[in-house]
Amino acid sequence: MNRAKIRQHVAFSLLGAVTLLIVAPILLVILYVIINGAGTISWEFLTAAPRQGMKAGGIFPAIVGTVLLVIGTMLFSLPLGVLAAIYLVEYASDDLLTRMVKLSVVNLSGIPSIVYGLFGFTLFVLLLHLGTSILAGSLTLAIMSLPVIITASKEALESVPFTYREISLSLGASRWQTVRYCVLPYAIPGVLTGTVLSLSRAAGETAPILFTVAAFYLPRLPHSVFDQAMALPYHLYVISTQVPNIPIEISFATALVLVALVFLMNLVSIILRAHYRKKRLW
Amino acid sequence: MVNEPVIKTVDLNCFFGSLQVLKSINIEIPHNEIIGIIGPANSGKTTFLRALNRLNCLQRTYSQTGEILLDGRDISKIGDNLLRKKIGIIFALPQVLPIPIFDNVAYGPKVHGVTGKETITHIVETALQRAYLWDEVKDRLREPAVRLSGGQQQRLCIARTLAVEPEVILYDEPCSGLDPISTAKVEDAMQQLKQDYTQILVTNNTKQASRVSERCAFFLMGDLVEIGPTKTLFTNPKDKRTDDYITGRFG
Numbered sequence: 307m308n309r310a311k312i313r314q315h316v317a318f319s320l321l322g323a324v325t326l327l328i329v330a331p332i333l334l335v336i337l338y339v340i341i342n343g344a345g346t347i348s349w350e351f352l353t354a355a356p357r358q359g360m361k362a363g364g365i366f367p368a369i370v371g372t373v374l375l376v377i378g379t380m381l382f383s384l385p386l387g388v389l390a391a392i393y394l395v396e397y398a399s400d401d402l403l404t405r406m407v408k409l410s411v412v413n414l415s416g417i418p419s420i421v422y423g424l425f426g427f428t429l430f431v432l433l434l435h436l437g438t439s440i441l442a443g444s445l446t447l448a449i450m451s452l453p454v455i456i457t458a459s460k461e462a463l464e465s466v467p468f469t470y471r472e473i474s475l476s477l478g479a480s481r482w483q484t485v486r487y488c489v490l491p492y493a494i495p496g497v498l499t500g501t502v503l504s505l506s507r508a509a510g511e512t513a514p515i516l517f518t519v520a521a522f523y524l525p526r527l528p529h530s531v532f533d534q535a536m537a538l539p540y541h542l543y544v545i546s547t548q549v550p551n552i553p554i555e556i557s558f559a560t561a562l563v564l565v566a567l568v569f570l571m572n573l574v575s576i577i578l579r580a581h582y583r584k585k586r587l588w
Numbered sequence: 589m590v591n592e593p594v595i596k597t598v599d600l601n602c603f604f605g606s607l608q609v610l611k612s613i614n615i616e617i618p619h620n621e622i623i624g625i626i627g628p629a630n631s632g633k634t635t636f637l638r639a640l641n642r643l644n645c646l647q648r649t650y651s652q653t654g655e656i657l658l659d660g661r662d663i664s665k666i667g668d669n670l671l672r673k674k675i676g677i678i679f680a681l682p683q684v685l686p687i688p689i690f691d692n693v694a695y696g697p698k699v700h701g702v703t704g705k706e707t708i709t710h711i712v713e714t715a716l717q718r719a720y721l722w723d724e725v726k727d728r729l730r731e732p733a734v735r736l737s738g739g740q741q742q743r744l745c746i747a748r749t750l751a752v753e754p755e756v757i758l759y760d761e762p763c764s765g766l767d768p769i770s771t772a773k774v775e776d777a778m779q780q781l782k783q784d785y786t787q788i789l790v791t792n793n794t795k796q797a798s799r800v801s802e803r804c805a806f807f808l809m810g811d812l813v814e815i816g817p818t819k820t821l822f823t824n825p826k827d828k829r830t831d832d833y834i835t836g837r838f839g
Contacts, residue, residue, distance in 0.1 A: 469679075469683045470685060477752055478668075478752060479695075
């Protein structure tokens with residue numbers, strides 16, 4: 307082998323090693339959680355309410371709470387985020403106001419989640435009298451998710467070739483028809499990716515739900531959207547740090563359920579994305 | 589009024605930012621004419637074409653002065669959707685939507701509110717026939733349009749434009765990416781369409797202009813240098829610049 311080939315070999319090996327290094331922590335975390343938590347998972351753990359001060363029983367109310375919060379968050383943030391992105395990309399003229407809106411969207415995604423929690427608490431819980439409720443929690447999480455959804459949707463819309471818009475407009479279609487038939491269908495995979503990404507984050511956040519929805523110990527299902535609810539991340543925090551003498555296996559099992567839930571959401575998005583990609587004919 | 593021109597521009601000036609790309613253009617185009625527009629790059633041909641159906645306005649820096657009349661009516665008083673329905677355009681590169689062949693043609697009528705499966709099927713079939721494409725695609729209407737060859741795609745674009753029943757068809761160098769045989773087919777289609785439509789052909793290919801058009805206009809640096817019957821323009825041009833261009837001394 308000559309020098310150039312050896313060098314190339316070394317470089318490729320290095321790059322490969324670095325790539326492995328990125329994957330390793332993720333795999334280790336998941337593996338660690340599975341090893342420590344899988345043994346505790348049982349049908350009862352998944353479907354029963356916690357008993358004896360959370361030392362026994364299951365985490366069903368927390369699972370339901372988190373699922374409800376994710377659904378609520380999606381209901382508020384997805385339409386709002388996608389419509390805002392459509393306006394910004396397809397309609398807004400490039401003036402000072404638009405630029406300010408775009409800048410604040412970018413900046414919003416950098417705000418710590420606890421600040422969203424405090425904001426949601428003052429606005430939704432106190433000012434709008436929604437109380438500590440699933441509704442207030444969903445709205446808070448939705449505000450937190452918006453910047454990511456808007457940014458991802460914007461990029462998805464911008465990546466649709468301009469010629470499609472030109473074709474449609476040149477045939478006399480209206481702006482909205484153009485967006486509806488010639489832009490949106492091709493942007494959906496990107497929109498979905500961004501949405502699921504931000505929803506997975508919302509599912510795992512503790513700070514925004516701390517003051518707005520989460521119940522410390524509520525061993526029953528919520529009755530309505532105005533009810534408090536347990537949620538997996540907060541429950542995990544509580545049993546790990548706030549209540550003494552809870553077996554660590556229960557914490558890991560709870561973590562495993564949360565990770566599995568997020569993974570499931572990602573799986574759904576991957577399937578949906580593949581489905582829409584197949585429909586795209588270029 | 590049969591003698592009234594379909595399109596008439598009065599003192600048309602077009603700008604991109606502070607750059608003036610068309611200077612005081614006055615043109616009258618009668619019904620059922622094929623008019624060729626020739627000139628070197630950056631002479632304003634495409635801008636002229638896209639001014640007619642207001643596609644220039646998609647560019648934020650664009651502005652224009654003067655009047656454009658369609659059937660004697662100022663186009664600034666016609667809505668975008670109706671104007672672009674009446675004045676269709678074929679772009680330089682074949683541009684199809686990433687949907688089946690049938691849907692590409694059906695898209696126009698659908699956005700203009702045509703409903704009914706049979707009606708739309710009929711429109712699509714007629715349009716494809718008039719664009720000389722029907723025989724080649726009739727058995728594969730459900731296939732993605734991107735699988736067609738470049739020349740077929742360009743005729744699909746013509747069919748797509750015909751399906752919304754325009755009065756005027758603009759061609760923006762429609763054959764620049766096509767081989768000679770495909771070019772001939774597009775030109776055949778244009779000749780057939782002459783009975784029913786007014787056609788404006790922008791082309792870099794002076795030979796094509798002399799083959800297809802009845803009258804021809806020569807644009808240079810935003811000026812309309814000369815306009816006249818194609819034969820006269822090509823054999824006995826009045827302006828020296830026209831002569832220089834068509835004899836290949838520049839451009």
